[in-house]
Amino acid sequence: MGYDHKIIEEKWEKVWDDEKVYKTDVYDFSKPKFYVLDMFPYPSAVGLHVGHVEGYTATDALARMKRMQGYNVLHPIGYDAFGLPAEQFAIKNNQNPSIYTEKNIANFRRQLKRLGFSYDWDRQIETSDPSYYKWTQWIFLKLYENDLAYEDYRLVNYCPALGTVLANEEVIDGKSERGGYPVERRPMKQWCLKITSYADKLLEGLDEIDWPQSTINMQRNWIGKSKGTIVKFSVQNSDKTFEVFTTRADTLFGCTYCVLAPEHPLVKELTTEEQKEAVAEYIKSCEAKSDLERTDLAKEKTGVFLGSYAVNPINDKVVPIYIGDYVLSTYGTGAVMAVPAHDQRDYEFAKKHHIDFIKVIDSDISESAFEGDGTHINSQFANGLDNEDAKKAITEKLIELGKGNYKVNYRLRDWLFSRQRYWGEPIPIVHLDDGTLYPVPFDELPLKLPELSDYKPTGDGRPPLSKAAEWVDVSIDGHKGERETNTMPQWAGSSWYYARYIDPHNNEAIGDKKLLDHWLPVDVYVGGAEHAVLHLLYARFWHKFLHDLGIFKCDEPFKKLYHQGLILGSDGQKMSKSLGNTVSPDQVIEEYGADALRLYEMFKGPVDQSLPWSPDGPKGAKRFLDKFYRLYADQNFVSLWTDEEVPELDYEYNFTIKKCTEDFEVLHYNTGISQIMILVNAIYKSNKIPKHILLDLTKLLFPLCPHISQECYQLLGYTNILDFEKWPTYDETKLLTKPVTYAVQVNGKLKGTIEFKKDADDSELEELKKSALELDNVKNALCGKVVNKIIVVKNKIVSIVAK
RNA sequence: GCCCGGGUGGCGAAAUCGGUAGACGCACAGGAUUUAAAAUCCUGCGGACUAAUAAUCCAUGCCGGUUCGAUUCCGGCCCCGGGCACCA
Numbered sequence: 003m004g005y006d007h008k009i010i011e012e013k014w015e016k017v018w019d020d021e022k023v024y025k026t027d028v029y030d031f032s033k034p035k036f037y038v039l040d041m042f043p044y045p046s047a048v049g050l051h052v053g054h055v056e057g058y059t060a061t062d063a064l065a066r067m068k069r070m071q072g073y074n075v076l077h078p079i080g081y082d083a084f085g086l087p088a089e090q091f092a093i094k095n096n097q098n099p100s101i102y103t104e105k106n107i108a109n110f111r112r113q114l115k116r117l118g119f120s121y122d123w124d125r126q127i128e129t130s131d132p133s134y135y136k137w138t139q140w141i142f143l144k145l146y147e148n149d150l151a152y153e154d155y156r157l158v159n160y161c162p163a164l165g166t167v168l169a170n171e172e173v174i175d176g177k178s179e180r181g182g183y184p185v186e187r188r189p190m191k192q193w194c195l196k197i198t199s200y201a202d203k204l205l206e207g208l209d210e211i212d213w214p215q216s217t218i219n220m221q222r223n224w225i226g227k228s229k230g231t232i233v234k235f236s237v238q239n240s241d242k243t244f245e246v247f248t249t250r251a252d253t254l255f256g257c258t259y260c261v262l263a264p265e266h267p268l269v270k271e272l273t274t275e276e277q278k279e280a281v282a283e284y285i286k287s288c289e290a291k292s293d294l295e296r297t298d299l300a301k302e303k304t305g306v307f308l309g310s311y312a313v314n315p316i317n318d319k320v321v322p323i324y325i326g327d328y329v330l331s332t333y334g335t336g337a338v339m340a341v342p343a344h345d346q347r348d349y350e351f352a353k354k355h356h357i358d359f360i361k362v363i364d365s366d367i368s369e370s371a372f373e374g375d376g377t378h379i380n381s382q383f384a385n386g387l388d389n390e391d392a393k394k395a396i397t398e399k400l401i402e403l404g405k406g407n408y409k410v411n412y413r414l415r416d417w418l419f420s421r422q423r424y425w426g427e428p429i430p431i432v433h434l435d436d437g438t439l440y441p442v443p444f445d446e447l448p449l450k451l452p453e454l455s456d457y458k459p460t461g462d463g464r465p466p467l468s469k470a471a472e473w474v475d476v477s478i479d480g481h482k483g484e485r486e487t488n489t490m491p492q493w494a495g496s497s498w499y500y501a502r503y504i505d506p507h508n509n510e511a512i513g514d515k516k517l518l519d520h521w522l523p524v525d526v527y528v529g530g531a532e533h534a535v536l537h538l539l540y541a542r543f544w545h546k547f548l549h550d551l552g553i554f555k556c557d558e559p560f561k562k563l564y565h566q567g568l569i570l571g572s573d574g575q576k577m578s579k580s581l582g583n584t585v586s587p588d589q590v591i592e593e594y595g596a597d598a599l600r601l602y603e604m605f606k607g608p609v610d611q612s613l614p615w616s617p618d619g620p621k622g623a624k625r626f627l628d629k630f631y632r633l634y635a636d637q638n639f640v641s642l643w644t645d646e647e648v649p650e651l652d653y654e655y656n657f658t659i660k661k662c663t664e665d666f667e668v669l670h671y672n673t674g675i676s677q678i679m680i681l682v683n684a685i686y687k688s689n690k691i692p693k694h695i696l697l698d699l700t701k702l703l704f705p706l707c708p709h710i711s712q713e714c715y716q717l718l719g720y721t722n723i724l725d726f727e728k729w730p731t732y733d734e735t736k737l738l739t740k741p742v743t744y745a746v747q748v749n750g751k752l753k754g755t756i757e758f759k760k761d762a763d764d765s766e767l768e769e770l771k772k773s774a775l776e777l778d779n780v781k782n783a784l785c786g787k788v789v790n791k792i793i794v795v796k797n798k799i800v801s802i803v804a805k
Numbered sequence: 806g807c808c809c810g811g812g813u814g815g816c817g818a819a820a821u822c823g824g825u826a827g828a829c830g831c832a833c834a835g836g837a838u839u840u841a842a843a844a845u846c847c848u849g850c851g852g853a854c855u856a857a858u859a860a861u862c863c864a865u866g867c868c869g870g871u872u873c874g875a876u877u878c879c880g881g882c883c884c885c886g887g888g889c890a891c892c893a
Contacts (some may be wrong), residue, residue, distance in 0.1 A: 004844075216809045216887095223808065226892065248893060261893095303891085328891055338893050347891065413892055531810095531887075568887095605830070606817055610810095612886075616817065622831055628844085673819070676829035683829090686846095745825040750874040752825055779860085793873060799824045803873045 004628040005635070007595025011709040015118060023723055024120040026076050028504060028517055036073035037521055038065045039500055039560075041529030041537075042080045044492075045106035046087060050113040051577070052585050052603070052615060057528045057566035059600045060609050060669050062119045063705035064526060067666050069120075070701065070729040076521060077120055078503035080127035081107050082496050089425040092457040099425040099457070103130060113587060117596045118708050120725070125503050129495025134502060135427040136448035137512050138494050141544060143430055143441050144551060150196040153439075155189040156418060157265065157331070162186070165459025166422045187289055193429060193488065195417040197543045201225050203557075204414075204542055213563040214610070217534045224535045226413025231397045233339060233406045235260060237272060238311040238320055244268055247334035247411050251400075252392035254316045255381040256341040256362035258352065261305060261324045263331035264288045272323055274309025281306050281325065288327045303328045303351040314339075315405035316396060317382070326351065334411055346371045363389075417540065419491060424457050424466040426489030432476060434483040449485075465489070496537055497544040500524050500559060512553060519555045528609075528669075531565040538563075564669055567612035569603075577615070590620050597707035598624035604671035604706055627710050630682060630703065633696060634717040642691045651688055652736045654681045655695050659732035662702045671706065678702055693718065698730040746774045747801045748783040760797060767794050774800040 018024065038061050043054055065077040081103075088099035095102075107128065114121065127134050145151040158167045163183035167190065172179045197204075205225050208218050231251035236243045246260065262269055264285045273281045284306040305326025312323050328347060329338050342352035343361045349371035352359060362381050365372035375389045383399070384392040400406030420429070430442035430449045442449055452470040459466055467473050467487040474484045498512075504521045505513030512518070538560075545559040570576055571583025590599045602623035607613050633639045658681040665674035681699070685691055697718055704711035704724045712724050741757045754777045758770050771792050774780060780802065787804040794800050 214810095219809060220888070223889085226890090228892075230893085246893080250893075328893095330890070330892075332890070333892050340893085345893070347893075411892085413890070415890085534809095534888080608818090611818095613817070616831070618831055619817080625844095626830080632845095672817090673829085676819075679829055743825075747824080747874070750824095750872090755825065782860085791873080793824095795824060799874085801824075801873050 004624070005631045005710065005713075007597065007624070007709075008592075010713045011116075011118065011596050014709045014712050015115060017723070018118075018120070019115070019123075021723075022124075023725060024077070024122050025124055026074065026122045028074075028076065028521065030074050031520060033072055033074040035076065035521055035525075036065075036068040037076045037524045038068065038526045039077075039503075039524045039528070040079060041527070041533065042082050042496070042499060043110060044082045044085050045103060045110050047091075047102075047106055048584075049106075049109050050587050051569075052587055052590070052599075053530075053566070053569045053577070055117060055587050055599060056569060056603045056609065057530070058114070058117070058119055059603055059706070060564070060566060060671065061526065061528050063600075063604065063666060063671060064669065065120055066705040066708060066725060067729060069725045070704070070727060072728075076503065077122065078125040078127075079114060079119070079121045080125075080499060080503065081110065081129065082492065082499075083107065083128040083130035084426050084492050084495060086423070086425075089423055089457065092425065096456050098453065100130060103128075116591060117587065117600065120708070125506050127499060127502055127506050129427075129499065130425070132448040132450050133507075133509070134499075135495065137502065138427050138490065138498070139430045139442075139447050139449060140444060140512075141498060141548070142427075142490065142494070143444060143447075145195060145547065146431070146441055148547075148551075150199060150547065151419070152194055152196065153191055154194050156192045156194070157187055158190050158192070158418075159185050160188050160190060160463075162463050165463040165465070193419040193486075195419050195543075197417045197540070198412060198414055200543050200546055201227065201412045201414050203546050204539065207542060207546070207558050211558050211563070212561060214531075214565060217531070217538070217563065217565070220534045221539055224414060224539065228411050230409055230411055231393065231400065231406055232335070232409040233400060234315060235312040235339070236315070237268075237323070238313055240272075240310070242268060242271060244312070244337050245335045246337045246339045247409060248339055250341065250344065250389075250393070251396045251406075252378065252381075252384065252387075252389045253341040253344045253362050254314065254339065254396050255378075255384065256343050256360045257314050257319070257321060257339040258342060258358045258360055259322045259324060259340045260312045261326045261329045261338050261340055261351075262308075263329040263336040264325050264327055265331040266325070266336045269308070269325055272308045272310040277307060277309035281308060284325065303347055303354070305351060305355070307355075315400060315403060322357070324351075324355070332415055333413060342371065343367050344371050344373055346373065417493075417543075419494075420488035421491050422459060422465040422487075423489050424451070424454065426491065427494055428467070428489055429486040431486045432478055432483040433486065434478060434481045436481060440478050440481075440483060493537060493540050497540045498548070500527075500541070501545075501548075501554070512548075515553075518553070522554055523556045523559050523561045526562045526564070527560040528564045528566060530568070531610075534565075565610050567608075567610050570612060570614040572615050572617055585615050594620040594624040595627075595709070597627055597710045601627065601675065601707050605675045607672055609669050609671065626679060626682075627707060629686075630699075631710060631714060633682070633685060633691065633699075634714040639691060642689060643693050643696070644690045645693055646690065648688060648690050648692050648695075649739075651681075651684055651692065651695060652733075653740045654684045655698070656732040656734075656736040658702065659698065659730045660737065663729070663732075666705060674702075675706065700724065701727060701730050742797045744770065744774075744797075745799045746777060746780060747799060748780060748804060750801070751783070753777060753779040753783055756800070762796070767796070770794065770800060774802065 040058050040061050065075050069075045083103050088103045091102045092099040142151060159173050160167055161178045161183050164178055168178055168185060173185045177183060178185050205227060208221060228249050230247055230249035233246050233248060234243055303326060305324040308323045308325060310323050311320045313320055340348040342348045342357060342359045344363060360380060361367055362378055363372060363376040364379050365376050378384045378387050378392045384395045387395060397406065397408055428449045428451055432440040434440050452473055454466060454469050457466050460468055465487040476483050476485060501512055501518060505517050508514060541559055545554060546557055548554045549557045577584045587599060598620045602619040605623060606619055658677045661677040662674040700711045700715040715724050738760055742760045744756045744758050745752055746754045746756060756773055759766060771794065784804050790803045790805055792802050
């Protein structure tokens with residue numbers, strides 16, 4: 003007998019909806035708070051993916067257990083609604099992207115409700131809603147006010163035909179991925195956010211959050227703090243100077259040439275007449291390469307001599323200056339000192355260009371550069387020192403000479419914040435005719451997107467917003483001006499949304515201060531590992547900024563983070579339309595029900611692991627749920643119900659409560675579920691079924707499969723909503739009732755087992771040893787041998803060592 | 806090349822302060838029930854050798870080491886996945 007999942011599930015979803023069961027009273031401070039959050043989805047046209055369902059079920063189950071444990075739970079959802087697909091749809095159909103977006107959101111909402119997620123629907127937010135982006139713009143203006151937003155020329159991949167800048171991955175062989183149009187690297191004026199000012203704070207914060215170690219490491223590497231030295235080189239026969247950053251100041255006496263990045267501002271001036279042609283050619287060849295290709299050329303270090311020479315400030319040695327694309331303009335100073343003897347890249351480059359080697363650390367450099375620690379030689383006052391002391395001595399000397407200093411350097415770059423799109427938050431800045439910038443006053447926010455007659459970029463490559471007359475022709479206090487026609491990136495809206503859920507309808511502030519203080523930070527945040535760096539770093543940056551403004555009390559947004567793994571197609575490949583291996587949650591719900599889908603996804607393995615979709619998985623989950631349901635609805639079982647205790651079930655019953663409580667807390671649903679199955683199997687074998695166990699079983703399964711659990715609860719005769727019933731507790735003493743099984747080994751090989759009292763004392767363990775030696779298998783194994791010693795590990799093993 | 810994960814039956818996995826490897830489930834096979842099927846129930850299910858659910862041996866990517874005992878710890882290697890901005 004199977005239950006009709008459609009009827010039962012829709013029945014309870016209607017109750018939850020009609021009675022607004024999941025509406026959170028955020029002002030109720032009488033209970034401890036618990037804020038559990040999903041990364042909000044981009045509302046694509048294809049709808050929800052089974053991968054979303056995995057993360058969302060994990061948080062929903064946690065939210066439901068926490069409610070039962072007496073917490074006031076905040077569990078909201080929203081939509082990251084700005085984005086490229088909507089814009090492309092709008093261009094194609096000449097329709098405002100909001101229409102497309104709204105349609106998709108309605109579909110997402112239907113699917114999310116049909117999965118029985120316990121979201122507070124009165125808190126749904128959309129980043130494209132003016133009442134939301136009003137505050138995104140507000141934060142931008144605050145950043146601007148605090149000198150953290152600025153305009154600067156940045157080298158970007160610009161595609162004139164598409165009228166937009168492309169990401170590295172969208173450029174293939176110098177052509178755009180879409181359309182195959184030529185792409186050029188050109189400097190463009192772009193808005194940037196000074197995330198680098200927060201580098202140290204972002205680094206320090208990593209110590210206090212409970213995140214996967216791999217994600218913390220990735221963020222740490224991304225910020226890439228390194229301590230080193232700035233060395234000022236002068237150019238021979240010239241008043242020009244350039245600086246290099248090095249972490250190996252100890253090797254400065256070994257410097258035999260310098261390399262500038264092809265984009266370095268001094269390249270032109272330092273190129274001599276005879277080298278002009280070769281240099282120009284080289285620069286051109288670099289332009290054609292994408293960043294990715296430049297990176298790929300790791301094997302061979304290319305470069306060209308400029309014709310000029312630099313003077314090493316430490317010993318006045320004259321060394322040639324090259325340009326080479328293995329030096330990046332975006333890291334350090336865009337120039338390096340090269341020490342072929344002690345840096346492998348320089349070693350290879352110098353070999354190729356027949357440049358001198360000077361060994362300054364006593365070592366063997368016949369095969370490769372020596373990059374380790376050692377005794378310094380050929381280094382005047384630094385001779386005899388080790389690396390660290392030499393760095394110090396040489397840097398101190400440079401300071402004395404006025405030719406250098408200690409310097410902390412970061413890999414992290416400022417955040418490029420402009421997009422040449424329509425479908426994004428307008429940047430609330432007006433460019434006045436006199437060249438000054440006019441920030442839109444706070445009380446004029448939101449600055450709403452204008453309607454356009456069409457959404458394409460202009461023919462001359464300006465962003466779509468430049469088409470609106472009211473946008474590019476404004477007058478501020480008698481000055482003519484033009485509004486910023488770039489919009490913000492999609493990251494903007496997702497960098498602070500977690501805070502807006504707390505007080506989403508507040509029109510005077512991001513949120514009521516006392517609510518923000520109470521509810522932040524998010525206690526548990528779940529989302530894909532692909533956001534390990536960008537989103538999760540940007541959100542931390544904005545949070546810390548708003549903390550410094552006094553808006554947020556805590557200084558980290560997400561206390562605990564989990565990543566959900568990818569769900570792959572049943573062929574083990576990434577699910578994609580083109581491979582035809584996608585699975586729609588709608589399909590699975592239709593056939594097996596939402597509870598079966600939820601149960602399968604939580605049972606199939608650890609949440610953070612990527613796993614292929616198993617077509618039979620939900621079927622197996624439904625089979626278990628039918629089996630579960632029969633205990634409550636099938637007369638054969640109902641007639642076995644009893645109010646008495648059934649001692650032989652005590653252990654599994656109490657252990658199941660313990661296991662679920664502990665495992666669910668840390669999102670280890672798979673092992674909790676298997677223990678529920680063990681208990682259900684035990685009940686099936688019993689000829690009496692205690693009602694109190696059936697009652698607690700509905701509660702234990704409820705977080706994962708809320709519909710069927712609520713139904714069974716009702717079948718037991720209860721009328722309440724399970725969400726606010728008490729989470730079961732267990733009796734510790736009942737866990738001791740089961741005797742322990744000792745394994746008996748001879749020389750490490752298993753020879754048998756003995757059931758024995760749990761936590762036996764020393765004299766009892768002597769008896770255990772005796773009975774172990776009595777086992778037939780043990781006797782046989784010991785035949786002709788002498789027992790050397792017997793090791794007993796309490797509650798686990800008796801190990802007999804014999805010769 | 807660098808960084809971070811991971812490798813256990815036909816499949817998903819469980820067990821890691823070192824202690825009975827494979828819990829739980831999927832798939833499969835046999836049986837019961839049924840006119841039949843579905844559903845359900847029972848049984849088996851890493852491999853070898855077996856009449857055997859007797860014993861023994863081999864098995865947690867590979868090779869070594871430590872140990873009474875290693876999936877777990879150490880050293881070396883191979884493979885798979887993810888990330889990357891040659892980071893000076």
